[in-house]
Amino acid sequence: MSTREALETGPQHQTVPRSTHRWLALSVLALAQFLVVLDASIVNIALPAIGEHLRMDTVALAWVITAYVLPFGGLLLLGGRLADRYGHRRVFLLGILGFVGASALAGFSFSSPMLLGARALQGGSAALLAPAALALVTQLFPGAADRTKALGIWGAVAGVGSAAGVLLGGVLTAALGWQAVFFVNIPVGVLVIVLVPRLVSRDQTGASTRLDYPGATTITGALFSSVGALSAVEQLGFGHPVTIGLAVVALLFAVAFVLIERRVADPLVPLTVFRNRNLTSGNLTMLLVGGAMVALFFALSVYMQAVLHYDALTAGLTQLPLAGALVIVAGLAPGIVGSVGLKRTLTGSLLILAGGLVWLASSPSDAVFVLHILGPSILIGVGLGGAFVTATQLAVDGVEGGEAGLAGGLVNTSQQIGGALGLAILASVATARTGALLAEGVVSADALTSGFSWVFLGAAGLALVGMIAAMFSRTGR
Structure with missing residues (x-):
């Protein structure tokens, strides 16, 4: 059986379609993916309110983020393989059930240990549902043209979720309190739990190999x-x-x-899978794009609040142009890929992303949003929209059906590890730069602005390295 035939038949080499309403099924699966990505960023603006209510200091608040990222990033590959072994729909539903329950637990938390435990459960559940969901998408759309469109939507969801986290975090915290950033997951998650069994067929016999x-x-x-x-x-x-x-x-x-x-x-991970140059190139690119994106949203949120003195709601609303550009470009990306090719679309998107980040790095400490931030924000949204769509597609290109869950786990792992790596390195660089300027007697606002500028320039560097990695892929139109 050829690679294309294996990919089209799914993990159990089945010929029966997974859904008779596959675009609706895609929409529901994308909702679950949106929640997973959203939860990595929506908590950021709510952290001060959480700290005040639960009496958590700065170090403890950092663990509200880390407690989610650790099990999420650490268990993704295992989650992908469990989905291949026991069935993608079955593992997906188990993951979304755990995610909804953990979100409720987090919202009702009355102590820091309870909240951190709930966040860890959220991350572990996300590690089950994310690779299983992406594997289901590849099975729903075996044809090349439709799969390109579907993965375009999927990549857009990943980017929009990160941008929307900052916006929704500010709106929900200001209007309803910090608990709302967790409770918002419950109605959406319940909707997914109800609809997926009705839209996606049952799993056939799982893989016969031992875990x-x-x-x-x-x-x-x-x-x-x-x-x-x-x-x-x-x-x-x-x-x-x-x-x-x-x-x-x-x-x-x-x-x-x-x-x-x-x-x-x-x-668990056949090392021969990395002989697929597109998979390797796509994952390396996603690693670098993830690092640039997480560092960007962290620095931009703090810059707006600490330097420009925006409140949480205003800081969130200023992300709308970026998110809007991302959504529009992600919708157009499949057509662009069909016209100029996957590699050219990906490298061009990363070049645009790097240009927007360099432009943003020139923003002064007294920046005016319309004059200094709006333009680069739109450019960054354009770059992220194209990059997420095409990097995701590249990372699952040519993967056989029995390894669809593995491919989903790999690309999600790349994004999470890249985000942690990019934030750790660039945040340390910014802190060192700001500290050095403060020691020289530079005004606090100017010192902070310079530190954030270095973060934006570093993120641009990651995007350019990702562009080089994408050039090694083997893909045309």
């Missing part, structure tokens, strides 16, 4: 340790013993994982 438990343990340990080390960099610095220790543990786990995968009969 690689040693590989699952070591890769999960490596991802947990690496994300933990990156989070420690942001909170403790590069030279702190905790940071160094976690980095060493991550390296040891990674070496053990590679050795195991080379020897077991049914590996």
